[in-house]
Amino acid sequence: MTREELSQALGQIDTMYIEEVLHTRKKRPRWPFLAAACLVLVCLGTALVRAEPRDLPAEETLPMLSAQLLQEGMGFEGVMVYDVAELSQSNPWTPETQLETLPVYRNLAYTDGAGAPAWLSDREMLALAKETARKMNATITAKTWEPAQEGDRSYSLTAQTDRGTIRVSGNGWITAEFTAPWTLEAAQALAGCRVDASWTDYSFAGEPFPHREAWKGGEAQTEAILRYNFARATFAQDEAGKVWMMGWGDLLGSAEKLGDYGILSLEEARDLLLAGDCLTSVPEEYGGVTREAIGKEELVYVTGNANEVFQPYYKFWVELTDPPGEMAEGLKTYGAYYVPAVSPIYLTDFPSETTSVFQ
Amino acid sequence: MEDSKIIDLFFRRSREAIPALAEKYGPLCHSLANGILSDRRDAEECVSDAYLGVWNTVPPKRPDPLRAYLCKIVRNLSITRYRANRAAKRDSRYALALEELGDCVSGGTDPAEEWEARELAELLNDFLGRLPPKDRVLFLGRYWFADSVREAGARVGISEKNASVRLTRLRKALRSYLEERGVRV
Numbered sequence: 001m002t003r004e005e006l007s008q009a010l011g012q013i014d015t016m017y018i019e020e021v022l023h024t025r026k027k028r029p030r031w032p033f034l035a036a037a038c039l040v041l042v043c044l045g046t047a048l049v050r051a052e053p054r055d056l057p058a059e060e061t062l063p064m065l066s067a068q069l070l071q072e073g074m075g076f077e078g079v080m081v082y083d084v085a086e087l088s089q090s091n092p093w094t095p096e097t098q099l100e101t102l103p104v105y106r107n108l109a110y111t112d113g114a115g116a117p118a119w120l121s122d123r124e125m126l127a128l129a130k131e132t133a134r135k136m137n138a139t140i141t142a143k144t145w146e147p148a149q150e151g152d153r154s155y156s157l158t159a160q161t162d163r164g165t166i167r168v169s170g171n172g173w174i175t176a177e178f179t180a181p182w183t184l185e186a187a188q189a190l191a192g193c194r195v196d197a198s199w200t201d202y203s204f205a206g207e208p209f210p211h212r213e214a215w216k217g218g219e220a221q222t223e224a225i226l227r228y229n230f231a232r233a234t235f236a237q238d239e240a241g242k243v244w245m246m247g248w249g250d251l252l253g254s255a256e257k258l259g260d261y262g263i264l265s266l267e268e269a270r271d272l273l274l275a276g277d278c279l280t281s282v283p284e285e286y287g288g289v290t291r292e293a294i295g296k297e298e299l300v301y302v303t304g305n306a307n308e309v310f311q312p313y314y315k316f317w318v319e320l321t322d323p324p325g326e327m328a329e330g331l332k333t334y335g336a337y338y339v340p341a342v343s344p345i346y347l348t349d350f351p352s353e354t355t356s357v358f359q
Numbered sequence: 360m361e362d363s364k365i366i367d368l369f370f371r372r373s374r375e376a377i378p379a380l381a382e383k384y385g386p387l388c389h390s391l392a393n394g395i396l397s398d399r400r401d402a403e404e405c406v407s408d409a410y411l412g413v414w415n416t417v418p419p420k421r422p423d424p425l426r427a428y429l430c431k432i433v434r435n436l437s438i439t440r441y442r443a444n445r446a447a448k449r450d451s452r453y454a455l456a457l458e459e460l461g462d463c464v465s466g467g468t469d470p471a472e473e474w475e476a477r478e479l480a481e482l483l484n485d486f487l488g489r490l491p492p493k494d495r496v497l498f499l500g501r502y503w504f505a506d507s508v509r510e511a512g513a514r515v516g517i518s519e520k521n522a523s524v525r526l527t528r529l530r531k532a533l534r535s536y537l538e539e540r541g542v543r544v
Contacts, residue, residue, distance in 0.1 A: 001464045001479075001542065002464060003457050003458070003460040003461045003463070003464055004442070004457070005464075005476065005479070006463060006464055006479065007438065007457055007460060007502070008476045009476040009477075009480045009482075009483055010480075010483060010499075010502060010503055011434055011438065011480075011503075012476055012477060012480035013480055013483050013484055013487065013499075013503070014484045014487075015424065015427045015428070015431070017487050017495060018427040018430060018431065018503065019424055019427045020492065020495065020496060020499075021496050021499045021503065021504060021514070022387075022426055022430070068477070076420075076421065077419050077421075078419075079418075079419065111439075112439075112476075116436075116439050146404075146408075147443035147444070155439075203367045203370065203371075204363065204367075207371075209367075209370040209371050209418070211372075211418065236372040237372070238374075244374070247415075325363070336419075
């Protein structure tokens with residue numbers, strides 16, 4: 001083992017220890033002891049799941065997978081809504097969808113758990129930036145690669161133009177911040193994503209926060225599922241509804257197909273969830289999972305670049321019985337719980353007592 | 360501004376979100392990044408990228424606590440940048456802290472004994488949980504936040520010399536702990 005590996009592992013330690021140190025800046029030297037006593041009470045979003053390991057043969061032709069699900073950052077994944085129907089209804093997968101297999105991909109832009117993407121060459125990133133500038137009718141005036149060291153593969157290219165800033169990441173994801181905001185229609189055309197996937201959640205005070213998103217659309221069932229998850233766009237709008245920043249891309253452009261894997265049915269995944277075999281960042285004290293508390297069921301790919309593999313998961317939105325914070329009357333908090341959709345015969349670590357850890 | 364209100368701004372995709380985050384935690388982030396990189400310009404860029412990282416992950420995340428969440432992103436980005444720069448620079452506090460961590464490992468790589476960072480992190484969590492709080496803060500101040508030995512000692516109210524001795528013991532304790540659990544260090 002190298003000291004860099006040890007340092008990298010240190011970067012993933014429990015947040016409560018980091019908070020403990022942060023408190024010492026203001027209140028030393030006695031505070032650490034008090035802080036430790038307090039902070040052990042705070043659950044920081046890691047739930048371990050337990051189950052008996054399975055002893056089933058795997059298909060020899062397909063690589064074995066880890067069920068690990070890495071979401072960048074910490075905290076728990078949850079939404080506050082008055083009605084769970086306010087979440088996106090655009091997913092082409094529905095509980096009625098019947099699927100035997102789904103493709104799994106290796107993320108070629110994966111570098112490490114920090115999530116910095118490196119796959120496209122400098123030339124390919126520049127070509128994407130130029131193409132985007134052309135579509136914006138803009139002229140590139142300056143370019144910066146990150147990191148700037150010669151010989152290293154870049155994570156991103158930032159191009160300044162006379163109409164805004166374009167940033168191309170090493171996985172092909174593009175962001176643009178406009179000098180003068182665009183109409184939503186023009187922004188959707190720029191991204192080539194016109195199928196609405198917007199949703200809304202709310203602040204504790206009940207103020208709505210619309211999330212304007214779109215995807216590319218697709219005809220065939222599997223193609224549509226893949227595009228919904230990988231070929232997406234997100235838009236930041238100002239008070240007038242104009243888009244001042246947007247991000248888009250097709251992440252399958254930096255992925256390699258590992259194969260078509262047999263998947264669980266929704267019912268099988270739900271049974272695993274109810275048995276406690278799941279991956280979640282929801283602290284246990286916010287509420288348990290019951291069949292009645294499941295508000296929404298969907299199938300998604302987790303596409304964050306901290307993941308070496310892009311694989312499908314069943315995602316369950318579960319109403320929390322004891323969520324944090326004081327919410328406006330009528331608001332409900334739903335937490336996200338994941339069950340790998342890939343059959344456990346292809347998974348090395350699920351169900352097991354060591355899975356289910358968010359970064 | 361309270362963290363919950365800053366997070367609300369991110370959820371609202373408000374232009375005020377990042378300035379609010381920077382106003383509250385900018386000095387802390389710059390101190391952390393600068394300790395790792397020893398380069399103000401590099402540190403500023405990493406901190407800016409960290410703000411963007413928060414923008415890209417909140418929502419759907421509701422980080423709690425926000426401060427530690429942000430620090431973790433800053434540290435990851437700074438170390439990534441440090442690796443890119445290290446051929447040219449070896450004079451940062453992080454480089455010194457990293458050298459000290461070499462006491463806990465051999466530096467060799469045995470493919471048959473590769474440990475994932477996540478598995479190691481679980482062991483480190485256990486190791487840290489067994490330490491008295493004072494030792495834990497000292498250890499992480501030095502090896503997570505890249506404090507100087509004096510700064511790390513000051514966090515727990517001990518002298519630089521005392522901190523240096525205690526850190527040496529902690530590194531040895533970590534090495535023993537890892538070896539006992541089958542980690543080939």
